[in-house]
Amino acid sequence: MLFRRVLALILLVLSGNLSAQNLPRFALVVHGGAGAMGGVTPAQESRYRAGLEKALEAGYALLKEGGTAIEAVRASIRVLEDDSLFNAGKGAVFSYEGRNELDASIMDGKALRAGAVAGVTRVKNPIEAAYAVMEQSPHVMLCGRGADEFAATHGCQMVKPAYFYTTAQRKLLIQARKTLRRQQHQGKSGSAQASKKELKYGTVGAVALDAFGNLAAGTSTGGITAKRWNRIGDSPIIGAGTYASNAGCAVSCTGQGEFFIRLGVAKSLSDQLEIGHKPLQEAAADLIFEKLAAMGGAGGLIAIDRKGNIAMPFNTRGMFRGYVREDGSICTEVFNQ
């Protein structure tokens, strides 16, 4: 008993030390995609940053009131999905056939519960469809028509496919189709895969730590412009684009999805903390700057662990990203590491 009391005392002193280092009780990180940032003017940069801030404020308001990490992740992602600047929800890219096929996933780090949808076409906020799969079905992942049908009958707000039409994305599709046709004439694969130089941005994601010490992560995207054959990227794949475990960390990825699937980036980062006992920032940097780069892949991620440490590495020119800490101070960045 004496031993236990001494141990408890040591833990108390240690936790005092932690708060002395200003580690937060709760925190929230969001991203709006990584990419070459070719056409981003200073005026546009301001609009993107304003979008990130609005998302952070929505999540922070919940966390401050004792909301859960899952609730904060949903709230932040809904804001980004409703903002036509980002390639998720309202601003989603067009597929080769001219449709908007949306993917999203969400995970609760406490009980390792998860939900995901791929290729939905009528759900206003795909992150809510992913959440409905997690909460109201025995499944983790639904796709296509079945996922739309599930969302429609389980409380999600539905829209007509035309809701997702934006002139900006339609123009990108017309350009992409021309490029693909030229490539096909040259005998190359007739499917869209952005090179690192061309990589567009706009997938959105959020990771959070709440005051109960629980982690959550979510990701939402329209995929890549002119995608074909019902391609599924990393965003709706638990372990690739999204993962959360209280024993490791919460992660949301963005970039060339195929590389993130092959490396299992989100799960691998959590494993590096849980199994390898590496610090979050070191493990995240290793994945993005070593492993992803060695394969020729481009992108980035956001992550948070239970101590409130955050990491936001990317190997592209920029990544829309931001975070808010317990005191409400918001920071957003586009370029610079």
Next chain:
Amino acid sequence: MLFRRVLALILLVLSGNLSAQNLPRFALVVHGGAGAMGGVTPAQESRYRAGLEKALEAGYALLKEGGTAIEAVRASIRVLEDDSLFNAGKGAVFSYEGRNELDASIMDGKALRAGAVAGVTRVKNPIEAAYAVMEQSPHVMLCGRGADEFAATHGCQMVKPAYFYTTAQRKLLIQARKTLRRQQHQGKSGSAQASKKELKYGTVGAVALDAFGNLAAGTSTGGITAKRWNRIGDSPIIGAGTYASNAGCAVSCTGQGEFFIRLGVAKSLSDQLEIGHKPLQEAAADLIFEKLAAMGGAGGLIAIDRKGNIAMPFNTRGMFRGYVREDGSICTEVFNQ
């Protein structure tokens, strides 16, 4: 330089020790699903084991001639897909709507390349569609109609959906629909999820080590009887049902797919070797008997590492499984650990 030569010498001696322990240059492991094995008579057990043996022989013939691990995995899985006893290819289960929607994935541990299809309805051998995605597209995962269309235009043998009709599976669907209707009347979720007691078997998979020291893994399934809403299980998800990395191991899973996705079982096992430096059998047992069991999940996996160590743990009553070593000796099992 001297240090390097001494190191090389040590490595040589160590590798001598390895071969002295009769670890194989190549080996192949297959499974035909884990489950309660409720209705398996001794006569049926013989037929299942004969199916596994045929699959092992097909892969072994290639490995013996210097074929790659990927070729052996494809060959073994094709045999099991063509055998109506197993819930993959020809013998796939029916969805709630009465369709056969097939999933498969494959991964090459050398270059971490991967391919997967979900919900195809017209590809005779879904593992070949997964392989075509890996070899002939910039993508990792395609689903639904798009995946069928890709397979049809990239060399896969196509069949009419009626090819997958089997009386045995049709009977299981009729039973399952009755159970679901009863559950819906009781206000429970109207989707199929087999309890541990009811869990059927039949997902197939293979993992191989070839004479070049490369690993590969593949999995193929019809999913769960009466699945709805285009549910995607773990089999076509890289990192969940299938993973292969020369730095870790090759893994194929079977069981209640949702649990395998949430734990990221295949990637996690490989990480436990790569990051945690755990022995294969210890890491595999930890995942199935501790982590999966703690969540209330049921199933099993097969795995092989670069030294030719194999693991085949399961926490169900049985798992159809077998392996063949370099000398051609085949072993198949259904019950017993």
